[in-house]
Amino acid sequence: MSAALQANEPPPPVLRGGEGAVAVLTLDRPASRNSLSRAMLAALSNELAAIAADDGVRAVVLAANGPAFSAGHDLKELTAHRADPDGGEAFFRECMAACAAVMQAVAGLPQPVVAAVEGIATAAGCQLVATCDLAVAGDTAKFATPGVDIGLFCSTPAVALSRAVARKPAMEMLLLGEMVPAEEARRIGLVNRVVPAGQAFAAAMDLAQRIASRSAVAVRMGKRAFNRQLGLPLPDAYEAAGAVMVENLLAEDAAEGIGAFIGKRQPVWRHR
Incomplete structure (x- = not known):
């Protein structure tokens, strides 16, 4: 491929960095509120597979650029496929399967994963936080599974959410779709710690480095x-x-x- 074509390629939706034995994955589509598009899910899948095979990585921090951690599935992308001959069914199945595979890759990753959450984490974005082993939130962060508001119950986010918090708080989030403040998210067990806004990444790195110092x-x-x-x-x-x-x-x-x-x-x- 020519240098000109390569220069025209969009930047990767997930950035890989790190410090010592801690790998850092950063969602980097702030303009779309880091929605979990097919491209984002594919990039996450590739990076997680590489980390799983890397014995030099002993912990992972999952962060995001921009004002949102992740707003969940890319609704514009899903809606565009309603024009497909099957009304979008094949793409919808593919998208749900890809998202489920990424969540299971996070859960099955040999290394613990710490989410660093600033801004909102909604729908599948909240699912991603619930799937991580630990989560740190800035005190202005908010969480929600608001699919019920648009006629699309958050059934797949419910899988991770119901394994992270008790039944009734999970059902309240799913049935009402309301934003849950960071402190309430900590109280119900969705996140481990709440820190001043802007400090979630540093706090998550501290936890990850402490984990990485163990066997x-x-x-x-x-x-x-x-x-x-x-x-x-x-x-x-x-x-x-x-x-x-x-x-x-x-x-x-x-x-x-x-x-x-x-x-x-x-x-x-x-x-x-």
């Missing part, structure tokens, strides 16, 4: 085990978690960490 093998095993046991009956959950504990105990870092604790020294992680 990568322990954190990866722990995230996998936590997510797996959530859907199991109690006896099966203990059996699955116990098996991971044994696997973890056999890892080099567990021997090092326990030895360091007994010897009253700082552990030296080998991440294996």
